[in-house]
Amino acid sequence: MAAPKRYYSGSSYSPLVGNTAAFYSSNQELDQYDDHAQKAYGMPSKYSEDDASQYDAHNAPLTYDNLNTLKGPRPQRPKAGWSRRRKIVVFGGIAIVAIIILAIAIGVAVAVTHKSTPYNYVPLTDQVTNESSFTLGGATRADPSNVQDGIGAGADVYKYYSGGPSQFPTPDKWISFENMWAGNLYAMKHACRTLKEGKDNSDSDNEYIYSAIQNRAAASLVDHRLILAIILQESHGCVRVGETTSVSGVTNPGLMQSHNGHIYSSSAANASIYQMVQDGTQGTNQSAGYGLVQNLDMYGDAYSAARGYNSGFIPKSGNLSEAAGATACYVSDVANRLTGWANATSTCS
Template identity: 45%
Template sequence: MFAKAIASFMMLASCAFGAPGKNVQIGAPHELVSNPSGQKVTSSEAFTSGAGNRDNSNIYDGTGNAGTDQYNCYYGGWENFPPKSEWIEFDAMWNYSKSAMSTSCSDLGIGSCSNGAGAFGSGDSGQQIGMIWNAIQQVAESSLVDHRFILATILQESSGCVNVCATTNPDPSQPDNPGLMQSDGGSTFVGNSASNSAQQTSITQMVIDGTQGTADGDGLVQCINQYGNVYETQAARCYNSGSVDSSDLNNGEGATNSYVNDIANRLTGWLYSNSNFDNC
């Protein structure tokens, strides 16, 4: 799950889409997860101030608007980042993201993963985008992770490209980071030529891998349960880095410094405008 950052790319009249990705974790994974598909949020605090959600069927949650497409700078600990009450509604976040997902694979660069391409096939088709919706809603319902947090992580990790290349771990004893959420040793997309049912199963599995964890490492659920009482921020840092500097969430500890800022901005409406993190 600790994939190196994919290069940022330009979209729609030279608007920069935020750079997704994580850095590879060196060493053992944070936590080995048994029975991943049965994992769910159990932290009571996560349902009041964190990324837990018992009603993901409500797609009109949040502020009731699409937020503002701008990048804001946040510093320090969790108390300085936007609380859950400031997240935009899932429906608006999803509809705003669909056009970005439709060009995500081509924008990453299609070719051979071993030669440095960002995606191994074209995508996303309208059907594949619909399958991502299905997967997010299914996994959110079973895991009790807020669907907005799952979507923000998908956009951050792969821009929503189903054919995204896995990140190769430089330590051959450790798993690579594949799929929509660049999970820890999870699954890669079955491919565009597979049947619709096989594609849906594959996409859902990629979301399970990143949300509920794999046999090789933790997902959003495990990070939320550990840091559930402090909004989404420490859970996001946990997912990206495997460890958390609670006094400075912009400290990637070898992973992506901007990761928590990026996630916080995605949850409040940022998508196309330039990231200002280097100037934060």
């Protein structure tokens, strides 16, 4: 920033200092200098050649050689006062610097606070115990690291299903976790913008979802394909998805729209994604919210568990495609996701 212009009281001219008179070569210039000097210092109106020479000597640069030859007092330079404008510039600058320092300090304090208070994720140990779920589908003791555990890629088509669980495709018709993940990954990457929920998942977010599914499947014995199908059904895999609230005040947030569960935290992405997947898979114990584990234990198969997860109960008709106060197509959609549906048009009305 350029230095502020300095003003001197008592004269409209800048002070003439140093050996200034020696630089005036003509009489006209000397007269101009004379006028300037008179106004600035109250000097005689005219200088003779001797006067000019004496002034020149008095104002010669101060060196060791001429230190003892100077005659008379040197003209005193007026003291430079602080103008109003200069005060504003200087004190204004100090205020701006102080504000910047304060902002930096606050930013560092916030960063330290986030760093010192990590996301409090505590893994649960709840597991499926109903043996029917291991036979009819939804639970498995197979190692989830085996991601080729199905019929392959299946077909990207939609077939409408209704009725009881026996009317839905059996687990031997399900595609592999590997193919199910690959077939839906593109849609997951762009789900947040599609749903108008902010910026899309990062690659790291999607890696955390994959890891969380595998981790919670191993801990809970819920089939990793069912966990992924519910995530796709509830949020399309968007980590920033919003939440809904029931008339009784229960919120359904996160990747699996769990019962009074947790939401995504950008400052703790990995831990919050694990938490959201856990909430939907193993339930939210602190608020008595059922996850897939509790529904599989209650109903004994994947499709009834999906209806219970979405509605909270099985309708008296036994038809899993009855809305039961929630989404009519929910269970049919889950069945199609398990058998290869990813992008085809749904035929469920």
